[in-house]
Amino acid sequence: MKHIEYIKESLDTQTLIELYEKLLKPRMIEEKMLILIRQGKVSKWFSGIGQEAIAVGVTSVLENDEYILPMHRNLGVFTTREVPLYRLFSQWQGKANGFTKGRERSFHFGTQEYKIVGMISHLGPQLGVADGIALAHKLRKEKKITAVFTGEGATSEGDFHEALNIASVWDLPVLFIIENNGYGLSTPTNEQYKCENLAERGAGYGMESHILDGNNVLEVYQKIGEIAKSMRKNPRPVLVEFKTFRMRGHEEASGTKYVPQELMDMWAKKDPVENYKKFLLSEGILTEEQDAEIRKHIKKEIDSNWKKVQEEPTIVADLEEELNDVYAPFVYEEFPPQGEKENIRLIDAISSALKQSFERYPELVIMGQDIAEYGGAFKVTDGFVSQFGKDRIRNTPICESAVVSAAMGYSINGGKAIMEMQFGDFVSTGFNPIVNYLAKIHYRWNEKADVIIRMPCGGGTQAGPFHSQTNEAWFTKTPGLKVVYPAFPVDAKGLMNTAVNDPNPVIFFEHKLLYRSIYQDVPKEYYTIPFGKAALIKEGTDVTIISFGAGVHWAVETLEQHPEIKADLIDLRSLQPLDTETIYKSVKKTNKVIILQEDSMFGGIASDISAMIMENCFEYLDAPVKRVASLETPIPFVKALEDQYLPKGRFEEALLELIAY
Known part of the structure; x- marks a missing residue:
């Protein structure tokens, strides 16, 4: 040697x-x-x-x-x-x-x-x-x-x-x-x-x-x-x-x-x-x-x-401090919806929010595959390069794990980062830094993770097992993440603006089927909607229906076919934090509950909501809590198989059974 x-x-x-x-x-x-x-x-x-x-x-x-x-x-x-x-x-x-x-x-x-x-x-x-x-x-x-x-x-x-x-x-x-x-x-x-x-x-x-x-x-x-x-x-x-x-x-x-x-x-x-x-x-x-x-x-x-x-004395466990340190402090600043409105699609509302946030935060960048000149797989960032430049609208190689980590590093050095998963399914290759780095960093050493992961998701488009998942349960299970899932354009814009303001990691689900099929009158000006506040879409005394994403629209269609059913229809909008106050209040009024989710049943968020209702509202229930979800299989490609997989067709039957209980 x-x-x-x-x-x-x-x-x-x-x-x-x-x-x-x-x-x-x-x-x-x-x-x-x-x-x-x-x-x-x-x-x-x-x-x-x-x-x-x-x-x-x-x-x-x-x-x-x-x-x-x-x-x-x-x-x-x-x-x-x-x-x-x-x-x-x-x-x-x-x-x-x-x-x-x-x-x-x-x-x-x-x-x-x-x-x-x-x-x-x-x-x-x-x-x-x-x-x-x-x-x-x-x-x-x-x-x-x-x-x-x-x-x-x-x-x-x-x-x-x-x-x-x-x-x-x-x-x-x-x-x-x-x-x-x-x-x-x-x-x-x-x-x-x-x-x-x-x-x-x-x-x-x-x-x-x-x-x-x-x-x-x-x-x-x-x-x-x-x-x-x-x-x-x-x-x-x-x-x-x-x-x-x-x-x-x-x-x-x-x-x-x-x-x-x-x-x-x-x-x-x-x-x-x-x-x-x-x-x-x-x-x-x-x-x-x-x-x-x-x-x-x-x-x-x-x-x-x-x-x-x-x-130095040994540390004494403080329950309140432990729970409070999971997330970085965030004081929600309300910008109420106001001014002129325009009738736009859910995808346009998300794009509008991103543009306004890029104008508000010069340090904000977005990273993802094909998001620059091409405008992204779904064209959410179409035209962004000409307005904000390629330094901030960054095409990435196909390497989700390192891009998530880079977003985390950018936050550590004073920036705000958004990462677009080309499809929410691809998050599996970036799973480790999300659940082990972003989610834990504030609890571990008081550092924020000012990162949004955008998740185009969901079935109904015959895109098959690798482009159709809705995998929110992977993240609602992980302390330290916030999980948002809007069903309407107004909510999508307001919640996206809040997500950018929030210094904590946000997993933002965007249902692909809703991108271009759902229109709404949306304020042109900048506004915010708080996390953890559900929307009451319909009010009634017969039953409480709880859903989010495409499930909300399936529930609306079902209720339109059965005007005799007077239901509280709750659109959760954000899954973590969860608006338990609205849920419990409705359950105590209607005494019957059905939860509809697009994800497969076992281990899904419907199971947790059901358990929470049983623990906190048991004496108000006149029937067991009902859950409706997709089949326990991967999501298939052919329309007949996908229709069978998704819970839309089974929801009506389950709802009528519950009403008749």
Whole structure:
């Protein structure tokens, strides 16, 4: 193995010593943690011993307002950014002075104060998040770069390839850092990939790439410094593969028995801290006395901060605080519908809302496949490019996961993002960042996810199993998401405007069959409609009908055929939050309830609403709550099969049975 060769070039003594201090601090903290974990005082630890030069070198050359997205083993990022040790220790101990109120552990957190965005265990999404952060810098014409870390194992994830492709196509100033440390948990590199070097993958994306010695802090510092300076001047993505090694287990409990001892011995000789120390001593830049003094100072800092955290009380569970922190604060601002109206379709109402929101928010962007010049698969954004430009109306590659993540990153860096799923069905390929990143981020570390996912959905158009689903139940189940599902043009416009105003993630369902078939007189001016407030379409005392989306129109048609039935027809409009007050009030009046949904029955929102009514209004019921839904099959293509699948034809029979009960 090649010996570490340090070339100091024009670096002055102060810089060389400071780099040593920055290297030494995370190493000494880790050594403390390894003792504490054996004593049972720390529950879990992911060691970066042997890899400190990468985190320290990269962070040292970045400007303090440039974002870094680190991994488990990048303690050096946090210490080099001078995050107070008592706050780090408090985070690891699950105490209140940490960054997550005890809701997360170790390095699964972020902090806007230090421009650090922590990882999630699914690894891949943070690469796309870096794209979004860099996009915000680029659109604001700020000469900033974003650095994101990943391991050689995570480069096997689709998110890695999606994020590199987006960054390359959009010329985003993202520094993609691969810490190739030999093992993904216990899986060696020869079982992860066939190419000799991961940096070679950059060529597939037309991306500049480099291979550096991850154990040589001077090489990291100087080369990344040059790359970062060049990227600020000429914004573009760069891929850097650092060759290094993981000297401890994936986490301490996993150990290293699967690693050949000769490999451990070989890399031990390349220890980035000890080798750099020897170099400084040999050059007369550092003395043993100075080294002892530096270590004494760091030890004192570690011990005093650890003591401070031990004196901090443990977190006491506060139910109200837990529930209130799921969503970012949002004070609804009412703009009442008023002024001249125009008779338009549901699709036109959504388009009108988007246009008015783009005028109100210069930082708003929309991303999606074919949404620019083509205007989107359903032409919702037709003409938007000429009005707002391609910077804000952004065609994307076919890679839903990284686009959702990029929208999240754009929000983190001060923007507002809308993503159009070409069809709601395709959300499955972007599911992970929605439910594990957008939905959880405010609860985890108090960061908003100012993102709307638009979902063209629903059957009735003979589009088959991959273009006809209405999958709202996937998201109403996930705390942290808001789910909106309008059935009428007036509601679609007002609710879309509210969705853009809301800093929380909103899944906005748009039924394809209703796009061009439902007309309404809609105010031309800007207005909003609050979430969590259902609409009472019809009033009566015989039965309560609860529905949303196309189901509302099916219910209206059925009632028109049976004028003798006097029903309360509730259009939920938003599913999360849900207007339980209107539901319960109606049930207590009519004493009979039928819930109609287009989704298949089992696990759908109708089941939850039924259970809520049974729990809260049981004594008012004169009959069991009735549910009507689609068949328990995928949605078929041929009209006869689709008609049988959808619940429209079965609703009339179920309603009449309930009335007669």
